[in-house]
Amino acid sequence: MIKGVAGMILWVDLSAGTCQVEAVPESVYEHYLAGIGLAAYYLYRRIPAIAEALGPENVLAFVPGLLTGTGAMMTGRWMVAGKSPLTGTWGDANCGGTLAPAIKSAGYDGIFFSGISAKPVYLYVDHNRAELRDAGELWGKDARETETLIQASNQGKPLQVACIGPAGEKLSLIAGIVNDQGRMAARSGLGAVMGSKRLKALAIKGSHPVMVADRESLKRLTTSFLKFAQFQPPFLNGKGVRLLGTVLGKLPLTMRQDGMLYKVLLKKWGTVSMNEFSIQTGDSPIRNWTGSNLDFDGKKAAGINPDKLLKRETGKYHCYSCPIGCGAICELSGREGDTHRPEYETVLALGGLLMNEDLDSLFEMNERLNRAGLDSISAGGVIAFAIECFERGILTSADTDGIVLKWGNSEAIMALMQKIIDREGIGDLLADGTKLAAKRIGKGSEEFAVNAGGQEPAMHDGRADPGFALHYAVEPTPGRHTVGSQLYYEMYRLWKRSRKVPKSPALFFSKNKRFKTNRYLAGMAAANSQFKMLIDATGLCLFGAFIGVDRIPVFEWLNAVTGWQKSPDEYLELGRQISSLRQAFNEKQGAPLRHKLNLRLVGMPPLTEGINKGRSVDLDAMVPLYWGLMGWNIATGQPVTADLAYVQQEGSV
Amino acid sequence: MAYTILESCTGCTLCARKCPVEAISGVRKELHHIDAAICIDCGVCGRVCAFHAILNPKGREAQRLRPEEWQKPSWSIQECVACNICVDICPTGSIGLWRNSSYPQDKDYPSDAPYLAYPETCIACAFCARDCPTGCISMQKQELTVG
Numbered sequence: 001m002i003k004g005v006a007g008m009i010l011w012v013d014l015s016a017g018t019c020q021v022e023a024v025p026e027s028v029y030e031h032y033l034a035g036i037g038l039a040a041y042y043l044y045r046r047i048p049a050i051a052e053a054l055g056p057e058n059v060l061a062f063v064p065g066l067l068t069g070t071g072a073m074m075t076g077r078w079m080v081a082g083k084s085p086l087t088g089t090w091g092d093a094n095c096g097g098t099l100a101p102a103i104k105s106a107g108y109d110g111i112f113f114s115g116i117s118a119k120p121v122y123l124y125v126d127h128n129r130a131e132l133r134d135a136g137e138l139w140g141k142d143a144r145e146t147e148t149l150i151q152a153s154n155q156g157k158p159l160q161v162a163c164i165g166p167a168g169e170k171l172s173l174i175a176g177i178v179n180d181q182g183r184m185a186a187r188s189g190l191g192a193v194m195g196s197k198r199l200k201a202l203a204i205k206g207s208h209p210v211m212v213a214d215r216e217s218l219k220r221l222t223t224s225f226l227k228f229a230q231f232q233p234p235f236l237n238g239k240g241v242r243l244l245g246t247v248l249g250k251l252p253l254t255m256r257q258d259g260m261l262y263k264v265l266l267k268k269w270g271t272v273s274m275n276e277f278s279i280q281t282g283d284s285p286i287r288n289w290t291g292s293n294l295d296f297d298g299k300k301a302a303g304i305n306p307d308k309l310l311k312r313e314t315g316k317y318h319c320y321s322c323p324i325g326c327g328a329i330c331e332l333s334g335r336e337g338d339t340h341r342p343e344y345e346t347v348l349a350l351g352g353l354l355m356n357e358d359l360d361s362l363f364e365m366n367e368r369l370n371r372a373g374l375d376s377i378s379a380g381g382v383i384a385f386a387i388e389c390f391e392r393g394i395l396t397s398a399d400t401d402g403i404v405l406k407w408g409n410s411e412a413i414m415a416l417m418q419k420i421i422d423r424e425g426i427g428d429l430l431a432d433g434t435k436l437a438a439k440r441i442g443k444g445s446e447e448f449a450v451n452a453g454g455q456e457p458a459m460h461d462g463r464a465d466p467g468f469a470l471h472y473a474v475e476p477t478p479g480r481h482t483v484g485s486q487l488y489y490e491m492y493r494l495w496k497r498s499r500k501v502p503k504s505p506a507l508f509f510s511k512n513k514r515f516k517t518n519r520y521l522a523g524m525a526a527a528n529s530q531f532k533m534l535i536d537a538t539g540l541c542l543f544g545a546f547i548g549v550d551r552i553p554v555f556e557w558l559n560a561v562t563g564w565q566k567s568p569d570e571y572l573e574l575g576r577q578i579s580s581l582r583q584a585f586n587e588k589q590g591a592p593l594r595h596k597l598n599l600r601l602v603g604m605p606p607l608t609e610g611i612n613k614g615r616s617v618d619l620d621a622m623v624p625l626y627w628g629l630m631g632w633n634i635a636t637g638q639p640v641t642a643d644l645a646y647v648q649q650e651g652s653v
Numbered sequence: 654m655a656y657t658i659l660e661s662c663t664g665c666t667l668c669a670r671k672c673p674v675e676a677i678s679g680v681r682k683e684l685h686h687i688d689a690a691i692c693i694d695c696g697v698c699g700r701v702c703a704f705h706a707i708l709n710p711k712g713r714e715a716q717r718l719r720p721e722e723w724q725k726p727s728w729s730i731q732e733c734v735a736c737n738i739c740v741d742i743c744p745t746g747s748i749g750l751w752r753n754s755s756y757p758q759d760k761d762y763p764s765d766a767p768y769l770a771y772p773e774t775c776i777a778c779a780f781c782a783r784d785c786p787t788g789c790i791s792m793q794k795q796e797l798t799v800g
Contacts, residue, residue, distance in 0.1 A: 230734065
């Protein structure tokens with residue numbers, strides 16, 4: 001067996017109430033590595049075609065990465081995967097925190113749940129046992145209360161807990177899964193799948209060692225990476241970052257970005273370092289994707305200046321094996337208690353997207369969403385949709401129990417958010433995302449329901465970087481912002497390790513070049529998809545990948561850990577195979593292979609002012625180019641038969 | 654690889670009580686047994702056995718050490734990158750984060766840095782020092798102080 005993996009997965013049949021250990025054949029790792037690849041292999045094989053996402057046939061997988069627990073840095077991400085009830089497609093969500101190393105050191109490369117329990121349960125796993133325990137007393141508790149209660153009954157090494165809050169229990173299709181008091185695997189609505197299975201939580205600990213083929217090489221690689229991770233010039237402040245965004249936004253040229261700059265910002269402020277920068281460069285959508293930087297400029301955006309968030313910090317937060325520590329614990333205002341610092345996505349989804357400049361409200365909503373276990377991106381999206389419906393008279397205060405919805409009115413926004421969490425009144429109608437809400441409301445409201453294939457897109461605008469729009473449409477998980485964009489390609493620096501990928505963009509180039517349709521840009525997208533699937537198989541953090549592959553030695557770590565001698569191109573091919581498998585999953589489930597985007601996401605019609613004025617994205621020509629470079633059918637996006645030969649073989653699993 | 658128990662075991666149960674992963678089974682006053690599939694080679698059984706009944710994975714007799722002689726972790730905090738690997742690897746949960754401690758927070762000791770929160774449960778396995786990517790943990794026999 002290769003090193004770095006446990007070689008075992010745990011299957012939990014919730015209908016029967018049983019836990020069974022299953023050995024994973026070595027050839028599975030050779031074809032799909034671990035992490036998301038392992039999940040894709042078993043979910044493709046074990047979930048029957050056209051399965052009901054909230055039914056017993058759906059399988060929910062929790063997987064750490066191949067590099068998790070080996071000593072490779074920034075590899076503490078865990079993923080949850082299953083069929084998404086929100087989009088009907090392959091669903092996955094990625095989270096940091098503490099769960100990934102716990103699964104690995106409990107002796108598993110993944111924990112898979114099937115069936116539906118008759119009563120609420122939680123899974124308890126320690127070094128020697130795995131069992132389902134009664135969760136009657138936990139049901140109804142919020143995510144932080146749940147974790148604290150489970151922890152209270154534990155002795156010795158702490159348990160690492162992932163759980164759903166009330167949103168998942170109430171089957172809100174935008175519910176996520178919460179770890180370590182507020183980190184969330186939020187996307188794809190997989191919290192609802194957990195709720196449908198009456199699985200409240202996983203509580204895991206163990207001390208099984210993770211074997212490494214060449215520990216000396218691994219340590220040497222890690223030491224050399226740490227020089228980059230720790231490089232931290234002190235000269236930037238929050239206003240400076242905003243100014244940088246303004247300059248880059250106004251220039252007709254754009255500059256190839258280096259992820260080291262982002263790393264420096266992350267270490268100081270976390271993801272919120274990009275708040276104003278992103279508004280200035282047109283990356284962040286405003287007012288339900290109808291506004292521009294001009295609508296949320298100056299004084300308004302100053303409310304979310306990174307320095308203001310920094311002032312609330314009481315301590316830094318690092319996910320497992322991360323020297324950067326982009327998280328923080330912050331004070332709440334006006335009441336006792338703390339909260340994980342709101343992330344960029346949360347601040348902009350509940351800030352600029354709703355024209356809300358009230359920072360206190362952002363902290364409060366962040367904490368309430370974390371406790372409820374609700375995705376803040378989708379929550380922001382669906383509230384923006386409701387405000388626009390209200391503004392246009394499609395919803396009235398009779399529908400909202402008297403709440404007068406208005407852009408930027410933080411009290412009304414908070415009141416509506418609470419209704420969504422509680423599924424009360426209008427909240428019940430909105431709690432399943434914009435697509436279903438528009439279907440329920442009708443009256444032409446689909447036009448304002450900004451979603452990609454049913455999922456609310458993240459706070460990254462394809463009208464500023466068309467790579468985002470392309471990935472929103474073609475990733476097996478629609479609306480996904482964490483796989484690729486042209487900017488991401490610049491930061492991954494794959495050309496430093498592979499000659500097959502598109503070469504480096506010039507240091508300065510015309511912004512219009514981003515909007516062309518050509519094989520070069522499609523090649524970037526294909527390389528992004530392949531690389532991101534590789535790193536999701538390893539457990540590496542996206543922000544680690546942004547540092548660039550010539551500085552974060554992910555390919556070299558993989559060889560040192562497994563004992564393989566594979567080239568970066570061979571690893572990228574494994575990433576492509578994982579992508580093909582997720583695509584095949586969608587095909588098997590009868591889900592579309594190209595997702596329908598709300599027209600605002602591609603600039604139809606284009607904005608009439610602001611930094612993204614006049615821009616639209618033509619995906620019709622790009623998608624076939626991308627599919628071709630992924631090795632798929634250029635007309636349909638179907639993976640070719642050869643890609644699926646291994647997974648479709650009759651075999652022991 | 655695992656530790657093993659010799660016939661000279663008297664069944665005093667001390668090793669079984671100290672083992673952090675419940676790898677040791679046996680009835681009081683009878684020969685105990687270590688399950689090799691569960692053992693994590695932390696060596697605490699050998700450090701506590703008064704009857705020279707424990708062999709280490711190399712087949713040599715494990716040395717008993719009085720608890721006050723045990724070497725426990727100490728951090729060179731300037732070199733620590735707060736990656737939390739030591740917190741996670743500790744089989745007894747003895748390492749905590751400074752920000753969760755009841756000690757006054759100190760600007761020279763980063764809030765996200767680890768410390769030996771429960772010296773009394775530390776079994777001196779040194780896994781933390783072995784896996785620290787910066788080598789900032791040293792194992793020392795010490796009157797334990799924090800920082």
